[in-house]
Amino acid sequence: MDAKRSSRNLMKLPEPTVERLSEYRRSLLQCLEQGKTHIFSHELATLHHNTAVQVRRDIMFIGYSTNQRKGYDVRELIDVIGSILDSGKSLNIAVVGMGNLGSAITAYFLGKRSKMDIVASFDVDPQKVNREFSGILCHPMSALKDIIREMNISIAIMTVPADSAVEVANLLDEAGIKGILNFTSIPVKVSPRVYLEDYDMITFLEKVAYFVKHSTRQNVSPSKI
Amino acid sequence: MDAKRSSRNLMKLPEPTVERLSEYRRSLLQCLEQGKTHIFSHELATLHHNTAVQVRRDIMFIGYSTNQRKGYDVRELIDVIGSILDSGKSLNIAVVGMGNLGSAITAYFLGKRSKMDIVASFDVDPQKVNREFSGILCHPMSALKDIIREMNISIAIMTVPADSAVEVANLLDEAGIKGILNFTSIPVKVSPRVYLEDYDMITFLEKVAYFVKHSTRQNVSPSKI
DNA sequence: CTTCTGTTGTTTTTCATTTAACAAAGCTAA
DNA sequence: TTAGCTTTGTTAAATGAAAAACAACAGAAG
Known part of the structure; x- marks a missing residue:
């Protein structure tokens, strides 16, 4: 059921993905300010407490890809996420x-x-x-x-x-x-x-309190690189 | 894999469930103020934009049950949710x-x-x-x-x-x-x-914006009673 | 007393998302 | 140039949550 997503942003993305994309962009904008031009999937992952695989999958989802192995081009990635999130009219x-x-x-x-x-x-x-x-x-x-x-x-x-x-x-x-x-x-x-x-x-706040009390839980999955 | 949850609140609940429980309690407290003593699963569902089934399943999860068919006892339910969320020390x-x-x-x-x-x-x-x-x-x-x-x-x-x-x-x-x-x-x-x-x-905010633009989406599932 | 309606409690099925595994490709260095 | 390392892109499996289906039961109405 891989409904064609060849042309960007036509498909509706799942809610969690939209949320993460917004968060990625926030960090990417920050990277840009610091003069960072490229970023690896595992770097983004660390910043957002999830895994590198998840990041790559999200990025694949929106149809962006780099053939370089220097990581993603920050500027380009911001633009692509923008084309999804901001699509069209303001x-x-x-x-x-x-x-x-x-x-x-x-x-x-x-x-x-x-x-x-x-x-x-x-x-x-x-x-x-x-x-x-x-x-x-x-x-x-x-x-x-x-x-x-x-x-x-x-x-x-x-x-x-x-x-x-x-x-x-x-x-x-x-x-x-x-x-x-x-x-x-x-x-x-x-x-x-x-x-x-x-x-x-x-x-x-109650959520935080609950997981603080049941503190066996980790906020970062162990398989994160 | 129904890991025994006979005695309440021993088991760790999934994150979304904790979130919903907190939201339920908020509404229940409000009901109490209004002098409402009992509430149906579908009433809670409507208040939180999800389904009656989901509500019942959540409540079952925390080990509360009523044999009456007049709905859940508001006061009791608040207490049970409290015993999960507030468990022990403040x-x-x-x-x-x-x-x-x-x-x-x-x-x-x-x-x-x-x-x-x-x-x-x-x-x-x-x-x-x-x-x-x-x-x-x-x-x-x-x-x-x-x-x-x-x-x-x-x-x-x-x-x-x-x-x-x-x-x-x-x-x-x-x-x-x-x-x-x-x-x-x-x-x-x-x-x-x-x-x-x-x-x-x-x-x-960006999430809201995204779904406003792709507005085929409904915020309430149609199967809601 | 019996039937019918409306509600809950549980099990099963379906679905979506995450995780893992693997294939491909580019840079680096010997 | 070639071997090896690192990182991406894709496919496949597993996990977890939501939905549906069904069973049980209480009360109301006749």
Whole structure:
């Protein structure tokens, strides 16, 4: 069932692979800054706590290959991953809820990736409305639907208090948003049209706690070169 | 290979299962607040965008069962999940780096879970040292090793700037930390003894972006009841 | 009392992802 | 030039998780 992937990025990649590719790129960009032009599969593997085989397989997946044995060309690899992850049009993003977390995230993302731009933010607090946070203008909640349409925003980052999570999610859904990254600890329901990713930090912390307690586990597989 | 799991929580659970259990508990706690005493498998499933079968299988995994057909007893289920996730001693946590993100996270976690306490924070900035953030005292970076030992801290949340990530990770490693939740966009190396979870928000955002673009995908499986 | 419906618990099957094994090819050095 | 080492690319096996199918059982309704 090897559905032809001759021409790049036509096929849909499995979720874990997409995640890893994003991580690889992050490291590759860093390598570039340090003037590193080539990188071996096992180097990338070490950086991301998995195996060299896994890295090669991922890279094969996206159709890149080098015939050199000096490792992968960093620049080229970044471009190929980019052609998969960024494919085509760039997406506009909004941050909803400009509390501590919201403004931290806005500052954090700023200019980290082309092809993904935070273009607006929202809050109920009149103190915050019409102010800029990290250069991004904060709009009143009441304007949410209109602005999302006008500015062609397709992804929302939800950083509102728990008790308004459901309400806000509904608003976003109605406004025709395409994807939501939910930082709230509340599970929300949206129409199946919307891609929803729940991102609860407590869950991750509990995961770490669990494996710390059952600490026979290693975070690196022993077969790693 | 059904390795006996007669007595609860002896066996190590797979990572995805641990993640889901944590998420279930979050919703269950919410149900409790709303006065809901029983919950069906398909209700939990809807809340978490997976199937009723999956929920039942997870619950079976941890050895809980109800003979009633009124659904699971919310209170009991919370306790059983707790006995797995919180098993035994409670863990002390430190936040390293009290910038925007660090203080946001500190405030966010506050009192959300027993059995996991943020007990200290650290920063290089003299302006921040000796102040309290959300009731947690901020210590100078130089005291990191000592405090970690004194206060028996086993998990660190890393929210420092990118360029000091590696250095801080080494410090934590040397101090004998058991688990690290890395919010930095830099991959760090630690000894295999340490459980490391990288938590890059950009990766998640890129994942959402990818699947928004390839939007044939549904976020809920159609076979969900 | 019996039947029917709705829900759970377990086993089996299917599927996807990871791991391993192997083949090919380029650089290096003798 | 050739032998050997190192690294990649591909195919095949194994593992692990999700889905489906099925069995059991409690309560409701008639």
